[in-house]
Amino acid sequence: MERLAGKIMLGSGFGRVCIAIFAGAFGALAFPPFGFFAALFISFTLLVWLIDGTTGNADGGVFSRGWKTFVLGWLFGFGYFVAGLWWMGNALLLEADEFAWALPLAIFGLPACLAIFYGLAVMLANLLWSDGWGRIAALAASFGLIEWIRSFILTGFPWNAIGYGLMPIPLMMQTSNLIGIFGMSMVAVFVFSSPALLGTKKGMLPGLSIAALLMALHLGYGAYRLQQPLPPVEGDMTVRIVQPGIDQSRKMLNADRAEIFKEHLRLSALPPSAGQKRPDIIVWPETSVPFILTQNPDALEEIANTLEDGQILLTGAVRMEDAGAGHAPRYYNSVYAIDSQGQIIGATDKVHLVPFGEYVPFEDVLRHFGITNIISLPGGFSPAATRNPITLPSGKKLHSFICYEIIFPGEVPADIASSTAIVNVTNDGWFGDTPGPYQHFQQARLRAVETGVPVIRAANTGISAIIDPLGRIVAGLDYGQKGIIDSTLGGVVTGALTSDMRQIHFWLSFGVLLVVAVISRLGLIDRKN
Incomplete structure (x- = not known):
């Protein structure tokens, strides 16, 4: 030596x-x-x-x-x-x-x-x-x-x-x-x-x-x-994660959008997995809805027809907001909560956007050099001012982290321990079967361990999983698989330290x-x- x-x-x-x-x-x-x-x-x-x-x-x-x-x-x-x-x-x-x-x-x-x-x-x-x-x-x-x-x-x-x-x-x-x-x-x-x-x-x-x-x-x-036992969640909650396994190049084709939407619905309507109850919550990945949902009442009706009474769908979607006369609309990368009546009962928007993916820094200057967003959207996405949880009719709170927001410990709110779970919706299909999706998944697991809160992770092409508060995979689908995960959500670790x-x-x-x-x-x- x-x-x-x-x-x-x-x-x-x-x-x-x-x-x-x-x-x-x-x-x-x-x-x-x-x-x-x-x-x-x-x-x-x-x-x-x-x-x-x-x-x-x-x-x-x-x-x-x-x-x-x-x-x-x-x-x-x-x-x-x-x-x-x-x-x-x-x-x-x-x-x-x-x-x-x-x-x-x-x-x-x-x-x-x-x-x-x-x-x-x-x-x-x-x-x-x-x-x-x-x-x-x-x-x-x-x-x-x-x-x-x-x-x-x-x-x-x-x-x-x-x-x-x-x-x-x-x-x-x-x-x-x-x-x-x-x-x-x-x-x-x-x-x-x-x-x-x-x-x-x-x-x-x-x-x-x-x-x-x-x-x-x-x-x-x-x-x-x-070795410490995990407390049960108050009132069992069964979660279904849908991993549609749709190739990113296909998601970018306008002609396939209706069929992609139907694939999500078909997977959501499958009977419960062996030994599991009917899911209370169904989670779709980031931007799963391939159109502006609020402009498509037929899509909301199809969701209502798919969900059984009392079920809630959490789905990634693009949300459009009218900015007023003379101004272009604003677009947000969002998660919607939709009930079995087809009503949007909650929504939360992405706070931390991806530079050059969802917006272009110094756009007024860089666009003259031909630098634009990878995602084609007029003006790119707008960031949310604050991170808001989605509160379910049962009173349970879910904090959503969209895509790579999950890698930022500083983004985790101070009251995270009061949540039932962290929901991480993502679309790692952009990166193919490379180390990227696996690295992203590891970092999502660490947020569960740091916070003591379980993570529900829905990824378009994987890796999707229910992760317990100690970072263990309760149930999951590997990269490239297509299917569903049905699992009962565990409780939050008691005594976990706060971010402070x-x-x-x-x-x-x-x-x-x-x-x-x-x-x-x-x-x-x-x-x-």
Whole structure:
């Protein structure tokens, strides 16, 4: 290990660039559909040694070393995000004649921008870098801070935050209820970086011991939490999820819209699955209704004819709102609640829209360069001002998160524990059978664990599932399958921490790591090998 560490630290030129990019790219194997979380041990061990080689070089001043570490972190991040997000380009191929020119921007341009965050993380860690175990505390603190910032800067995009790599299965997900995904990112970076101490020896014993203790506590808390019984929901509620499995290219054809609608109705009308009661709620995926529902009373009548008395349909649909004389109508990506009489009894709109998918930032400027929405809609979608729950006639509350809104912990309302469930409707068919839908599903599972609230997830092409408050799949359909899921919804975990408490724990953890890094930088620890 010492010889290997020495070679990487002393490396230079193109070889060093390749190692940095490889280190980041290899780490993407930790995420679905692979779930090989050990890959990040290699990634961050290599990154620590690369930083050692940069900070150990006496040439140049603070600015020079800061710039070099930024570039190093950027290269690592570029490899990480290209390998983890290349699948986003698949959405552009559905209308290749119009959007194929933007494919390099999706595959390389977005990762190049996201890599700036990791460049900043490594540069910040460099300010407190030392030669003992305190340096991995500095790296963990800086990555946790930057992952938090990445969740809201320029609307935010916290996809594949490092912490997800340490949580491939429910046993390893439970700690997120204590410190959230950004706190988990700090724990993950510390643990994943600890093998680097084997190559440099100084601080090896305390550093590896603390990493092992963190991992033991992480697994122990997971085992403890999974043993806790879940309370039943007050008044059993049976949910049916419809996964129609409609290819995205077909959804874009006007001629198929009526048949697509009928497919949803046919699946909704199927008899209950074996051992299940008649569903109380039927959930369709995002934008399942392929036309403006309020302008189509016949469609509402067909829904009424399909639903049995007392049943409620939750469906993704485009909602149109008249903006007044002389103004174009506004469109919203919405979820409707429709009763068995065909009446719309509730609706909620998407708050966090997808840039360049549902709206174009700085549209007045960018449209002159031919940049438009991927989704063809005049003026794009409008965002809702607030996130409102849907209240059912029974009094139960459901909070809806449309598509990638589920990846934003900050979007979860403070009163989420009073909800019966989180409903996540999505259409991942844009991305085909790539890592994208699997990564999206993992992040939806983590929102259930963080909040202690079950998740009802309806995806057009999958993955659809009922997820319990501990992240376990109660019932589901894999990607590419067509069918229904019938399942009784479980209760909310009692005693789950609030988002405010998780944030406090995150900042306390950050503070501890920062203090350790400062003390190490001052030479007050690791005085002996």
